[in-house]
Amino acid sequence: MSSVAEAAAQALRLVAGADPKLLDIVLLSLRVSLTAVAISCIVGLPVGAAIAVSRFPGRRGVIVVLNALMGLPPVVVGLAVYLLLSRAGPLGTLGLLFTPTAMVIAQTILITPIVAALSRQVVEDAWEEYREQLRSLGEKRFGAAVTLLWDLRFSLVTIVLAGFGRAAAEVGAVIIVGGNIDGVTRVMTTAIALETSKGDLPLALGLGMILLTIVLALNAAAYVVKETAQRRYG
Amino acid sequence: MTSTMRAPRSLLPLRVEDLTFAVGGRRIIDGLSLTLEAGSRTVIIGPNGAGKSVLLRLCHGLLQPTSGNIVWNAPEVRGEPRRQAMVFQRAVLLRRSALANVAYALGVAGVAAGAREARAREALHKVGLDALAAHPARVLSGGEQQRVALARAWALHPEVLFLDEPTANLDPGATHEIERVIGAMHGAGTKIVMVTHNLGQARRLADEVLFLHQGRLLERAPVDRFFKQPASPEAAQFLEGELPW
Numbered sequence: 001m002s003s004v005a006e007a008a009a010q011a012l013r014l015v016a017g018a019d020p021k022l023l024d025i026v027l028l029s030l031r032v033s034l035t036a037v038a039i040s041c042i043v044g045l046p047v048g049a050a051i052a053v054s055r056f057p058g059r060r061g062v063i064v065v066l067n068a069l070m071g072l073p074p075v076v077v078g079l080a081v082y083l084l085l086s087r088a089g090p091l092g093t094l095g096l097l098f099t100p101t102a103m104v105i106a107q108t109i110l111i112t113p114i115v116a117a118l119s120r121q122v123v124e125d126a127w128e129e130y131r132e133q134l135r136s137l138g139e140k141r142f143g144a145a146v147t148l149l150w151d152l153r154f155s156l157v158t159i160v161l162a163g164f165g166r167a168a169a170e171v172g173a174v175i176i177v178g179g180n181i182d183g184v185t186r187v188m189t190t191a192i193a194l195e196t197s198k199g200d201l202p203l204a205l206g207l208g209m210i211l212l213t214i215v216l217a218l219n220a221a222a223y224v225v226k227e228t229a230q231r232r233y234g
Numbered sequence: 235m236t237s238t239m240r241a242p243r244s245l246l247p248l249r250v251e252d253l254t255f256a257v258g259g260r261r262i263i264d265g266l267s268l269t270l271e272a273g274s275r276t277v278i279i280g281p282n283g284a285g286k287s288v289l290l291r292l293c294h295g296l297l298q299p300t301s302g303n304i305v306w307n308a309p310e311v312r313g314e315p316r317r318q319a320m321v322f323q324r325a326v327l328l329r330r331s332a333l334a335n336v337a338y339a340l341g342v343a344g345v346a347a348g349a350r351e352a353r354a355r356e357a358l359h360k361v362g363l364d365a366l367a368a369h370p371a372r373v374l375s376g377g378e379q380q381r382v383a384l385a386r387a388w389a390l391h392p393e394v395l396f397l398d399e400p401t402a403n404l405d406p407g408a409t410h411e412i413e414r415v416i417g418a419m420h421g422a423g424t425k426i427v428m429v430t431h432n433l434g435q436a437r438r439l440a441d442e443v444l445f446l447h448q449g450r451l452l453e454r455a456p457v458d459r460f461f462k463q464p465a466s467p468e469a470a471q472f473l474e475g476e477l478p479w
Contacts, residue, residue: 233330
């Protein structure tokens with residue numbers, strides 16, 4: 001018990017003192033996951049909205065697959081990206097393996113289906129309500145998808161957060177394609193895994209606290225934004 | 235190409251020919267034919283399930299007929315701005331200001347960005363919502379939302395306005411205001427085609443009444459004659475049932 005309490009106290013000191021090594025890890029984590037979320041939104045939101053407002057053969061199949069992809073195991077994604085980027089792989093010449101870029105790629109693959117599948121659901125529900133009105137005005141399908149995405153912007157914040165939460169919390173993909181190299185590709189989750197196995201509990205605990213705090217703060221902020229916006233815009 | 239203000243051919247009359255709309259084998263509109271001329275205010279009444287709302291949606295192009303034809307005098311060209319508008323029972327407004335909602339419709343209709351705001355303000359003025367132009371549309375009261383919907387339709391200067399029970403959820407004060415706007419739009423030259431359950435409203439607004447029953451047009455008459463001496467037993471029975479006061 002005392003060793004745990006001691007580790008926690010030490011962890012707090014690391015966090016409070018803004019330990020530079022700790023800070024680097026946190027910043028890299030944020031950089032990788034936020035970049036992945038940004039790319040996932042640029043791809044996933046339009047794809048989700050487009051599927052929501054269109055009718056084509058095989059649409060159900062696409063939706064089932066998209067929903068299933070939400071549960072992609074990070075290690076499998078990591079392995080696939082590893083094979084793709086390894087020296088003998090098709091994209092090996094790019095030399096991206098064990099770089100933050102490789103981690104961004106893996107996390108983007110992991111969360112794009114989440115953003116697309118969830119936004120498809122949200123936009124489709126709204127499309128039910130808006131369809132007749134928008135068609136009455138003469139809006140085309142593409143225009144309707146854009147209109148709906150903008151009109152649902154506050155609900156989509158939650159989806160973006162779900163994507164970020166998934167990206168920031170996963171270890172499997174980033175540890176495989178990043179390699180957990182100190183000062184280069186070490187992020188919060190991989191550091192926690194490593195330090196725990198090494199027995200350096202203060203650092204692991206400190207990082208765990210920061211990770212939790214970031215996720216909590218982001219969710220709280222999003223909640224407030226959504227509530228305020230809903231009260232203001234209905 | 236730049237011919238000087240060639241007046242486009244009028245959208246009306248609208249000819250509905252032997253129209254049928256069936257869902258799962260059930261005929262909601264059953265071999266209906268009629269012609270709608272420009273000018274008069276046409277009010278469609280009839281019991282629940284008569285096919286009134288479906289008829290409006292078929293005419294407006296929101297539903298595809300199972301068989302039969304809907305022929306406008308000047309057929310609509312895909313990709314060109316619509317010359318007809320519709321106001322629904324519950325206004326569907328976007329999460330932006332009342333003004334932006336009207337401006338949005340103008341944008342879809344291809345009105346140049348610089349001209350939208352002035353036209354939207356003018357339309358909101360006509361429905362008496364100047365003061366609420368900057369207000370988020372979806373938190374307005376039901377009556378105000380419906381007036382935004384009317385302003386949105388009016389801004390487009392449609393030749394025909396379809397209304398599907400526009401005051402069904404509103405209190406008498408709001409209903410009165412909506413009726414005033416509909417009257418003003420008609421005065422400005424828009425053909426009004428309205429479905430209502432409110433017979434008092436039909437009396438106040440209609441020039442002619444169409445009585446629908448089980449997907450068929452049973453009666454068409456000037457408003458006075460329809461309410462005094464309905465020609466069909468179904469219409470007589472309907473009026474009796476709906477007018478207990």
